[in-house]
Amino acid sequence: MDSNGKLKMENGKLNNFIPVSEIFYSIQGEGKYVGNPSVFIRVGGCNLTCSGFGEMGCDSFYAVDKRYKNEWKNLSIVDIKKEIEKYLKFSPDLVITGGEPGLYFDRLYPIIKWFKGAITIETNATLSPDFEKFPAFKKVAFAMSVKLSNSNEEYKKRVKTEVINKIAKNAKKSFFKFVINKDLKKEIEDITAGIDLPIYCMPLGASKKELENNAPFVFDFCLKNGYRYSDRIHIRLFGKKRGV
Numbered sequence: 001m002d003s004n005g006k007l008k009m010e011n012g013k014l015n016n017f018i019p020v021s022e023i024f025y026s027i028q029g030e031g032k033y034v035g036n037p038s039v040f041i042r043v044g045g046c047n048l049t050c051s052g053f054g055e056m057g058c059d060s061f062y063a064v065d066k067r068y069k070n071e072w073k074n075l076s077i078v079d080i081k082k083e084i085e086k087y088l089k090f091s092p093d094l095v096i097t098g099g100e101p102g103l104y105f106d107r108l109y110p111i112i113k114w115f116k117g118a119i120t121i122e123t124n125a126t127l128s129p130d131f132e133k134f135p136a137f138k139k140v141a142f143a144m145s146v147k148l149s150n151s152n153e154e155y156k157k158r159v160k161t162e163v164i165n166k167i168a169k170n171a172k173k174s175f176f177k178f179v180i181n182k183d184l185k186k187e188i189e190d191i192t193a194g195i196d197l198p199i200y201c202m203p204l205g206a207s208k209k210e211l212e213n214n215a216p217f218v219f220d221f222c223l224k225n226g227y228r229y230s231d232r233i234h235i236r237l238f239g240k241k242r243g244v
């Protein structure tokens with residue numbers, strides 16, 4: 001795979017596998033579709049590190065930090081479909097999360113085309129699919145969690161205006177989802193200027209305690225600015241447990 005997630009030849013063969021940290025059935029705990037029974041595919045690997053989000057970086061560090069790479073499984077589209085099929089009797093949504101799914105947009109496309117229910121892709125919105133070549137991505141809701149300065153990432157790495165605009169223009173069910181622990185209104189305004197999509201803010205918190213500390217401020221911040229509040233139900237109920 002190259003740095004943009006395009007397929008590349010490895011040992012003379014096209015590498016079609018997707019590194020997957022976990023696949024599980026749960027309830028969506030945050031964002032626009034909170035409460036929906038969903039199958040989650042968590043891909044391994046990310047193009048950011050977000051060291052500002054706690055000592056381990058982000059809340060899904062085990063799908064980002066290369067030290068956990070030996071836990072990831074390289075799965076084919078057939079393998080992934082088989083896992084999803086186990087839960088189709090519940091008519092779930094499909095949530096593709098990470099890590100950063102954008103690294104594998106081309107490889108994920110057969111799943112996007114095949115799955116009949118609602119699909120959300122949780123992304124840092126620094127990489128875009130090719131909507132002309134892969135038009136089924138237009139039916140996907142992209143949860144654009146554009147990283148703010150509290151992620152400690154460099155601005156030019158974390159904010160890709162052309163990508164955000166392209167996703168907003170092509171995938172109309174999309175929304176913004178910002179991680180907040182202080183007043184970052186100016187940054188949110190700059191990123192969302194001219195884009196008519198819902199804006200959700202959720203408390204920074206990879207642990208229950210951290211979430212509880214930040215939630216009251218984010219609640220007020222949303223009220224004052226007309227943003228939508230998103231909690232993180234899975235963190236409240238299960239803390240740092242994986243697969244929930």
Ligand code: SF4
Nearest residue numbers: 046049050058099124
């Ligand atoms: S972009 Fe998301 S998955 Fe990647 S390191 Fe940052 S918080 Fe973690």
